[in-house]
Amino acid sequence: MDPVDTDNLVIVDALQFSNWDRELFEELRAGDLAAVHVTISYWEDARATLSHIGRWNRLFREHGDLIVPCRRGADILEAKRQGKTAIILGAQNCSPIDDELALVEVMNDLGLKIMQLTYNNQSLIGAGCYEAEDAGISRFGREAIREMNRVGMIVDLSHSAERTSLEAIELSERPVAITHANPASFHPALRNKSDRLLEALAESGGMLGFSIYPHHLKGGSDCTLGDFTAMVARTVDLMGIDRVGLGTDLCRKWGPGTLTWMRSGRWTFEPDYGEGSAERPSWPPQPSWFHTAASMPNIVTGLHAEGFSGEDLAKIMGGNWLAFFTDGFEAKG
Amino acid sequence: MDPVDTDNLVIVDALQFSNWDRELFEELRAGDLAAVHVTISYWEDARATLSHIGRWNRLFREHGDLIVPCRRGADILEAKRQGKTAIILGAQNCSPIDDELALVEVMNDLGLKIMQLTYNNQSLIGAGCYEAEDAGISRFGREAIREMNRVGMIVDLSHSAERTSLEAIELSERPVAITHANPASFHPALRNKSDRLLEALAESGGMLGFSIYPHHLKGGSDCTLGDFTAMVARTVDLMGIDRVGLGTDLCRKWGPGTLTWMRSGRWTFEPDYGEGSAERPSWPPQPSWFHTAASMPNIVTGLHAEGFSGEDLAKIMGGNWLAFFTDGFEAKG
Numbered sequence: 001m002d003p004v005d006t007d008n009l010v011i012v013d014a015l016q017f018s019n020w021d022r023e024l025f026e027e028l029r030a031g032d033l034a035a036v037h038v039t040i041s042y043w044e045d046a047r048a049t050l051s052h053i054g055r056w057n058r059l060f061r062e063h064g065d066l067i068v069p070c071r072r073g074a075d076i077l078e079a080k081r082q083g084k085t086a087i088i089l090g091a092q093n094c095s096p097i098d099d100e101l102a103l104v105e106v107m108n109d110l111g112l113k114i115m116q117l118t119y120n121n122q123s124l125i126g127a128g129c130y131e132a133e134d135a136g137i138s139r140f141g142r143e144a145i146r147e148m149n150r151v152g153m154i155v156d157l158s159h160s161a162e163r164t165s166l167e168a169i170e171l172s173e174r175p176v177a178i179t180h181a182n183p184a185s186f187h188p189a190l191r192n193k194s195d196r197l198l199e200a201l202a203e204s205g206g207m208l209g210f211s212i213y214p215h216h217l218k219g220g221s222d223c224t225l226g227d228f229t230a231m232v233a234r235t236v237d238l239m240g241i242d243r244v245g246l247g248t249d250l251c252r253k254w255g256p257g258t259l260t261w262m263r264s265g266r267w268t269f270e271p272d273y274g275e276g277s278a279e280r281p282s283w284p285p286q287p288s289w290f291h292t293a294a295s296m297p298n299i300v301t302g303l304h305a306e307g308f309s310g311e312d313l314a315k316i317m318g319g320n321w322l323a324f325f326t327d328g329f330e331a332k333g
Numbered sequence: 334m335d336p337v338d339t340d341n342l343v344i345v346d347a348l349q350f351s352n353w354d355r356e357l358f359e360e361l362r363a364g365d366l367a368a369v370h371v372t373i374s375y376w377e378d379a380r381a382t383l384s385h386i387g388r389w390n391r392l393f394r395e396h397g398d399l400i401v402p403c404r405r406g407a408d409i410l411e412a413k414r415q416g417k418t419a420i421i422l423g424a425q426n427c428s429p430i431d432d433e434l435a436l437v438e439v440m441n442d443l444g445l446k447i448m449q450l451t452y453n454n455q456s457l458i459g460a461g462c463y464e465a466e467d468a469g470i471s472r473f474g475r476e477a478i479r480e481m482n483r484v485g486m487i488v489d490l491s492h493s494a495e496r497t498s499l500e501a502i503e504l505s506e507r508p509v510a511i512t513h514a515n516p517a518s519f520h521p522a523l524r525n526k527s528d529r530l531l532e533a534l535a536e537s538g539g540m541l542g543f544s545i546y547p548h549h550l551k552g553g554s555d556c557t558l559g560d561f562t563a564m565v566a567r568t569v570d571l572m573g574i575d576r577v578g579l580g581t582d583l584c585r586k587w588g589p590g591t592l593t594w595m596r597s598g599r600w601t602f603e604p605d606y607g608e609g610s611a612e613r614p615s616w617p618p619q620p621s622w623f624h625t626a627a628s629m630p631n632i633v634t635g636l637h638a639e640g641f642s643g644e645d646l647a648k649i650m651g652g653n654w655l656a657f658f659t660d661g662f663e664a665k666g
Contacts (some may be wrong), residue, residue: 046380046383047379049381050433050436051433051437052437053439053441054433054435054438055435056440057438057442058435099389100383100384100392102384102388102390103383103384103387105387105390106383106386106387106390106443109390109442109443110439112442112444
């Protein structure tokens with residue numbers, strides 16, 4: 001039984017990376033998602049990112065009955081009203097701006113509204129979460145954060161190291177996001193975040209999106225819905241009810257080659273297993289309660305069982321992201 | 334004495350290429366230009382064009398009291414109302430889209446609203462006016478023209494060869510432009526156009542912008558204002574009063590290195606003198622009656638003396654371009 005009418009929820013997923021086709025867009029609609037943040041680049045530079053944007057322009061034309069581009073918060077509400085899903089383009093690395101400050105605005109103008117500062121490794125801006133050393137935000141990084149603040153491109157720290165993340169929160173004049181990660185206290189993965197960092201994020205008005213990627217979950221693919229929602233409850237105690245949402249990190253329809261690209265890019269000749277291992281190099285199975293975007297009502301049910309209802313549940317399911325994006329996507333100055 | 338009140342004219346120059354700074358924007362205002370089409374790329378590929386667009390984003394911010402970006406015809410009228418000049422970004426070659434059809438829309442979304450199919454040489458789309466052979470529009474060219482038609486990016490044939498130009502006019506479902514050239518019957522330069530081509534252009538609803546670049550003028554730098562306006566009158570007889578405007582090809586504040594880039598790009602190790610010669614390789618002096626954009630009232634005076642007045646004069650000075658851009662910049666389908 002679904003205890004909550006999802007018609008009254010604005011459901012937002014702050015991270016999915018899939019090999020998008022019509023079936024997957026139909027899954028978004030089946031899950032009643034008003035908006036989803038999709039990854040278009042991991043290691044791709046400016047030129048390669050243009051091709052991805054070109055591909056999304058075609059997807060928007062060909063599937064305009066299911067999806068619309070999202071440039072501002074109002075696009076999410078309008079998509080909800082029309083029974084469509086607003087697609088927010090984002091990058092998991094700063095590679096789309098190469099080494100050129102002016103490309104922040106250029107990419108923002110093309111609809112790239114969220115950008116991670118680093119992806120696992122050292123970038124031109126800061127350190128990723130798998131680096132042994134973390135020297136914080138670089139000279140270019142300070143400029144890039146300021147420019148992202150100005151144009152309304154949201155800083156995402158999901159794959160950044162601790163010092164880099166704390167400095168970014170401090171340097172950014174606008175709240176930043178960790179679109180997809182969990183507290184390290186729930187599961188001690190390198191990609192999950194310390195309470196100290198999550199508190200600093202919340203204090204600055206930033207947002208955390210809870211991940212359902214098995215490597216971020218206690219018990220991995222066997223993590224129960226109850227384990228997940230209990231973590232949500234504990235994190236709400238830490239960060240406050242207004243500072244959390246979903247960022248499921250759902251990956252659909254990719255083969256192992258894509259995982260190799262995500263993990264190893266062009267920066268190594270050896271296989272890098274990232275959050276996997278040599279024994280289990282491939283995509284981990286999804287938890288039984290979240291196979292596709294169409295499983296989204298299960299999260300609602302779980303949060304309700306955890307004791308969340310009404311306004312609080314609506315905030316976690318997407319209301320907080322809606323408010324955050326509505327402000328964050330606007331240019332300032 | 335200025336016989337015409339320029340306040341009632343919407344003055345449009347369909348081609349300038351200058352090393353833009355505040356002084357030059359002030360010259361645009363002194364000439365009361367409502368809009369100017371500026372070149373941002375000659376041989377630059379997609380990536381390099383992004384840097385030029387980034388530079389223009391900064392110019393628009395820093396000189397917002399004098400200039401505004403132009404994406405549609407209404408921007409020209411609004412600029413006129415505000416006492417500013419609307420800047421239309423364009424490329425003199427198809428290099429900004431590399432070999433990728435989807436980049437037509439990407440570049441259009443970034444404000445590149447006019448694109449030449451070729452610049453002097455063979456391009457991926459067609460033949461330039463200095464090629465010995467002209468095989469017409471390529472396979473990619475047919476796709477690119479169709480996509481430009483769809484998104485509202487105007488096809489410009491100023492530096493294209495004859496067959497390529499005739500085929501482009503035939504293939505394009507929307508009127509095309511020759512933004513800056515003169516009739517070859519006036520001055521037989523390779524860059525000037527045959528009557529046959531100009532008639533086909535006019536028949537299809539296209540536009541010719543008259544050039545004041547000395548190499549396109551009878552007598553070169555010594556061409557008189559009367560010679561120029563007599564050519565305008567003869568061309569109106571050929572093409573009709575609605576199909577012509579200005580495209581002065583004014584180039585300001587560049588050194589010889591820029592001319593070398595324009596002429597030789599990266600495609601030759603030898604100097605190519607283009608419209609110049611080994612004896613006179615540098616920028617030719619402007620005619621005495623058109624040194625800068627602030628000289629625009631002289632054209633008004635000359636056209637008036639030639640017998641144009643009222644509605645006809647307003648059409649030539651910019652009304653025709655305004656109508657052409659208003660339709661041409663809109664996406665269709």
